[in-house]
Amino acid sequence: MPTAELPSATPPSTAVPAVDLRGVAVRYGPAKAPVTALEGVTLTVAEGEFVVLVGPSGCGKTTLLRVVAGFEHPTDGTAEVLGAVPSPGRGTGLVFQQPRLFPWRTVGGNLAFALARQGLARTERPARIMELLTLVGLPGFERRRTWELSGGQQQRVAIARALAGTPRLLLLDEPFAALDAITRERLQEELRTLADVTGTTVVFVTHSAEEAVLLGSRVLVMAAEPGRVAAELPIGLERGPHTEVAALRATPEFARLRGELNLALTSAAAGTGEEGQLPPAS
Template identity: 75%
Template sequence: MPRTEVATAVVDLAGVAVRYGPPKRQVTAVEGVDLRIEAGEFVVLVGPSGCGKTTLLRVVAGFERAATGRALVRGSAPLPGRGAGVVFQQPRLFPWRTVGGNIAFALARHGVPRAERPARVAELLERVGLAGTAGRRTWELSGGQQQRVAIARALAAEPELLLMDEPFAALDALTRERLQEEVRSLAGRLGTTVLFVTHSAEEAVLLGSRVVVMAAGPGRVVADLPIDLDRAPSADLPTLRASPRFTHLRTRLTELTR
């Protein structure tokens, strides 16, 4: 994809370093990271535990600040909740609200009229395989079901930028595949820009238009692999998995992450 001017990138990280602790005992989580994500790209971060994948995602979300370097989202410093949907490893739902209430809260924040919210809630719950659960309490659901509610909440406003930190790790295989299909289809249909963290080479190749490989000690980018598979919403995942090109890319990525 041709590079454009800095201001047009949805995400622009240049020389980013993140450090924790007092000056004499600082730990460097990531160092010297450059990463540009253009509109509509689906960028997946992979690498071993402790390489800084989640730290970078938190910088883009505005939850962490870079010690040095530049971090911009649409040309401005990242701020929590400004135009990005975030799905964490844990659901982080409001326990005092119902399942539907959690999703309706996100719809209200994004200006969806009250009269339209019940239908939108029902539609989103159907998407994640939880139809009919709007009136239930979150603590009545399993951990995997709660994560599906969190994904529905993040999708509620159909955000321009979606940040996902291993969102499917706690789900069973069938639900994981269903939600991979849903997120991939949504991103392709709406042109959503996605930054996605995973440990799975297969998931990375399946979802990403690019895969960025990180290494630890400190966290840094060591490879940026374009994924030239069909990302049209109509392209089904089983067909992609069966293609020789998918097998080649998955093998290549596995080699890069060793």
């Protein structure tokens, strides 16, 4: 297969990118003995892309996501998100591995809180809450208590909360890692459909090569010591509006892409191979 080149990791587009990182490094600790979480990360994410970051623990995936969200500032390099310096909540929505809902509020109350933070008038919130819950497949759940929901339902509410401000960019940090396989598959389908319907740009972090291929339009493989983008893989799976995850898994193209990504992950974890290139398919 042709190799995929870095360091720019830039999809073909003339539009202003949703995410633009140039030589980003993040270091912690004293200057004499810093811990390098990220080093020399240069990448762009185009509007409407679904980009997946995948790699082993400690490779800087979450740190990179926090830079994009505006919770971390680069030690070196520059970061722009939606044409400006990243700032929490400015055009972005964030979903964590755990839902982090307010247990003393109802489902509707959790969403109302987010809508109030966005400045939506109180009289307009009920209609928007119904719209958001319908979007994530939970119509009529606004009066339910969060502790009455399953883990998958709670994560849907967390996604709805992240969409409350109609973000142009949605950031997700392993949101399905703690779920059972059946619920995870269902939410994978729903998230990909939601992204297609709304046109929201998505950056998604995962440890799973299979999940990365299922969801991404492009996958970036990260390596550690220091944390960096080691390779990228364009995903050309044909997805229709009602394509099921099980159907995608059964295709030869899915098997080929998953195999190539697994090889890239093995190479990145071992620190072997030329940076910016995927290993050849076996």
